[in-house]
Amino acid sequence: MTAPLVGDRAPSGRSPFPPPRHLGFRSVVHINEKGGHFGGTEEYIELMTAALAGVGVRSHLVCGTIGGTIAPGFDSVQVVAGLGSRQTLARSGDEVAAAVARIDADVIYLHNVFDSAIVVALAALEHRGPLVWYVHDHYPTCLTELRWRRDHGACRQRLGERCLVAIADGRCVQRHADRHFDANDLRRRESLSRSLALVDQIVVVSWYMRAVLADAEPGLVDRIQVLPRPIRIGDATARRHRTSNDAAVVTFAGRITPEKGLAVVLEAVAAIRTDVPIELRIAGVVEHPAYWLHCQQMARKAVEMNPELRVTVLGDLGYEATDELLHDSDIVTVPSQWPEPLGAVALEAMSSGAAVVASDIGGLVTFLTDGRNGRLVTADDPAAWTSAIETLVRRPDQAQRLGQQASLDVSALTTEAHLDALADVIRTARKDLAGSA
The missing domain is CATH 3.40.50.2000 (Glycogen Phosphorylase B;)
Known part of the structure; x- marks a missing residue:
């Protein structure tokens, strides 16, 4: 069953004007x-x-x-x-x-x-x-x-x-x-x-x-x-330059559901041992309440295990707020457990100049190259995630280098x-x- 057309123009898509020369359709x-x-x-x-x-x-x-x-x-x-x-x-x-x-x-x-x-x-x-x-x-x-x-x-x-x-x-x-x-x-x-x-x-x-x-x-x-x-092209030039004494902002932005892998990041940050304070920011809509309950329990345990860790839950953010979050993040994690067709959050984080740590799976490898413009790790290996994140927390110069290169590498995706x-x-x-x- 169809509903009426909505709009203030005639339904016909044909236009009396010639198409834009570079596109060829009207x-x-x-x-x-x-x-x-x-x-x-x-x-x-x-x-x-x-x-x-x-x-x-x-x-x-x-x-x-x-x-x-x-x-x-x-x-x-x-x-x-x-x-x-x-x-x-x-x-x-x-x-x-x-x-x-x-x-x-x-x-x-x-x-x-x-x-x-x-x-x-x-x-x-x-x-x-x-x-x-x-x-x-x-x-x-x-x-x-x-x-x-x-x-x-x-x-x-x-x-x-x-x-x-x-x-x-x-x-x-x-x-x-x-x-x-x-x-x-x-x-x-x-x-x-x-x-x-x-x-x-x-x-x-x-x-x-x-x-x-x-x-x-x-x-x-x-x-x-x-x-x-x-993607929404970010401004990597305006981000802060963290020193080894500054707190590191690590972010997860995505749907709260098993395939997105938040639990892997929580297990990874719990095992980090460093004197550098870490704030894990979590943003995303909860699509799997039971999984989110499990992640909340893991977050509490992670804070108990790692005295330098603080976990901040931001909820479901709009596009502009997400862009701001990525811009303010030092490290953005994309721990997908399923083979994502692409992984748009990874690209947007790269554009913002953040250091991206992502699963070596599916379309996430399209623009990410391990060691050049980010880190790629085995999706379900928490120890590998701990190592990758901890290295970037300890080495802000390395994180900044990866983020700067990442921003350049996706700048053409306009x-x-x-x-x-x-x-x-x-x-x-x-x-x-x-x-x-």
Whole structure:
């Protein structure tokens, strides 16, 4: 079921004005499960909408649900309930395609979708523009959405019957622990993965994600483009220069959930032995209350074990407050236990000039090089985390050197550079579409 279009302009995405010369399109419609303030995907869509509005490109949104307020800049917003459901709903594909057809934008930009019927219907639209799918996460290729195994960490197994066996045996960590999977779930997920073949170009955030999709659908490797998302560029020149006598600010900023690994950092800082005072700042939304209770118990124990340690809980912060936190941090930890597609917090911390200590897993290695612009350590080895953090606490000169290099290494990840790269992808998609006509 669809809700009316929202906005003060006509629904049509076509513009009477020529497209910006460097982009080559005048309008785009984003297709996503959610609109408003939820997570990284929604933040990206809002960032793109604001940037495109600045160069005269009109943006539309078709989503399954709306949380909070929709950022200004969209020409129209339409809700199609089926987009927000992880179950197959009758006519969802037709309803989404009808909404997109009415908007008639130059480019169709897919994000988080769960039903292959939606992709099929969009690909079949007559006279449509380029169809590009930005795969933000593991949902299309992993039943549990995490690609994280209890028996060997990061998982590269292709979707199949073995996945159901591993889940039933308890070897897979599930993002939603109460979910149960059967052959029908596997069939629907395999269908979604295969529907990648119906789009003109596929965008991923890292070389790791490109490899994951290439493993899942080997015939599509030439269509998968690496396009790291833009970040909020920080000012590394204005940060303080800590001396060996100053307290060290160590930060964890992320969702409070097992895959994000806060417990590893708490165990690591408890074991640090140094005369330098340490403040561990924790920021993030609590998505797993039982895990957070466990982390709180660990934090109290860590303070008892390390008399130089203080733990500050900041709660869930907005974007600006998070930027300020990263700027004020000497060391930022990204202890992900699952193979993150990219790890945007790591990039933002690098941009701010902080020394980043991150798990050597998944997309986190895209821009981090151990010893050059940060430290990479084994995800589930608390002793390695203790060593890496303690060294940077004792050696502020080393932390500053890593942070300065990190800031330089990610300085090109601007919104403008991203738009230019996206425009190249869309031009390629347009050629592919014309060639298949």
